[in-house]
Amino acid sequence: MNAPVKFETTLKDWETDQEVRWCPGCGDYAILKAVQRTLPQLGCDPKNTVFISGIGCSSRFPYYMESYGFHTIHGRAPAVATGVKLANPDLDVWLVTGDGDGLSIGGNHMMHVLRRNVNMQIMLFNNEIYGLTKGQASPTSREGTKSPSTPIGSYDRPANPCSFALGAGARFIGRGFDVSKNLPDVLKAAHGHQGAAFIEIFQNCIVYNKDVFEDFAAPKGAGDRQLWLEHDKPMLFGDPKTGFDKGIALDRENLALKVVDVVDGDWEAADVLVHDATNRSLAHLLIEMPFGPFPMALGVIYDDPAPTFEAAVVEERAKSAAGKEANLAKLLAKGQTWTVDAAEGHPTD
Incomplete structure (x- = not known):
């Protein structure tokens, strides 16, 4: 795989001529702009970038990026993205779901792309609902x-996407929200991480x-409800x-996290933890912090490349190809073969 080359682009270079078709006020607009603003800063090349999506509101994303893209089928975007990356490892692959x-x-496919550690950025838009199919519980x-689908209220215990990713073996886990x-x-x-981010x-x-x-996302009082993590x-x-x-x-007594007061900025005296993004156990504790008594953990929660x-x-x-001749005719003739006698209409050894 070759070292990436930095390209000079602007936000306009990543915008398509397609009409963006999300509901007015949808958070997807903000995410789209965040990505379009970020890619020029990373020096990405539109001709070397691929956005792959599954099904749902978020999965319209490839239409709005001036790059290569593939709007695939329900839940199978990780499998398609894996195939794209294996076919050309130099491509910059973004998965949108x-x-x-x-x-x-798609949970099964998501698990495998994470445990295999395929080098791509996986953006999971979490709106806690099925938006495209008219608002069923997700x-x-x-x-x-x-x-x-839950007219008297859902009694399912919700899945925690970051816990799922960590359990599946992800080596990079981050969190943010649309308008942040x-x-x-x-x-x-995530883009700088080598592996599945x-x-x-x-x-x-x-x-x-x-x-x-x-x-936790409302601007007023956000500082008390958001914990932005930095290594x-x-x-x-x-x-x-x-x-x-x-x-x-x-x-330490309960091996759990707790909120402490910091007086006059002396965080060391309050025994405040310093974030270690390479610590998987710490990542688990941060992901599972219950919102309310704790702030929402945001930013880069875990980053430990493999x-x-x-x-x-x-x-x-x-290794398999080393010292071998690329000869298709020889390969086809290898092993048990027979010749069809056209006159007799049956094969002869």
Whole structure:
């Protein structure tokens, strides 16, 4: 695989002439712009970039990116993306899916692309509802969610996308939300990671699940409800204007996290944890923090690279081909063969 070459592009170079067809106010618009603004900063080449999606509102994404793209079938985008990456490992592959597409019918395929560690960016738009098929409860819908498929309220325990990814063996896990100014930073970190980079993006469905994330995404008081993680930085949150006055510490007796007060900015005295993005156990604790007593963990939660699947496949191919002649005719004639006698109409040895 060759080293990437930096290209100079602008946001306009990544916009297509297609009419963007999402509901007015949909969070997908903000995610689209975040990606289109981020790719020029990364020096990506539209001719070397591929967006692959499954089915759902989020999966219209490839139509709106001026690059190569493939709108595939329900839940199978990870399998198609894996094939694309194996066919040409130098391509920059982005996989776009939703909570229904990626965690319901596509859960099996998602698991395998993560455990294999195929080098691509996986953006899972989580709006906690089936938007395209008119608002049924999805695998991530909260308990009590009323919808056409759960008219008296869902009693399913919702899936946690990041927990799923971590359990499947993902080596990069990030979180953001549609209108956050920090989302491009998470996308850049994911792109810089060699391997399967999983990003859960909370996305507001304006029609069927409006403002379900306002409890932590609303601008007013966001500092107290959002924990933006940075590697080697203390886990602080609170009002940034007055100074972060809270932090996350380890309750050693119960091997759990806890919220502590930070007085006069002295986070060390409060025993606030410093984020280690390579620590899988810490990532698990952060992903499972219950929102309410804790802030929502956002940013790069886990980043611990490992050898990629396609690199191993390329190496295996090279070893298998070493010292061998590429001769199709010889290959076809190898082994048991016979000749069809046209006059007799049957084969003869």
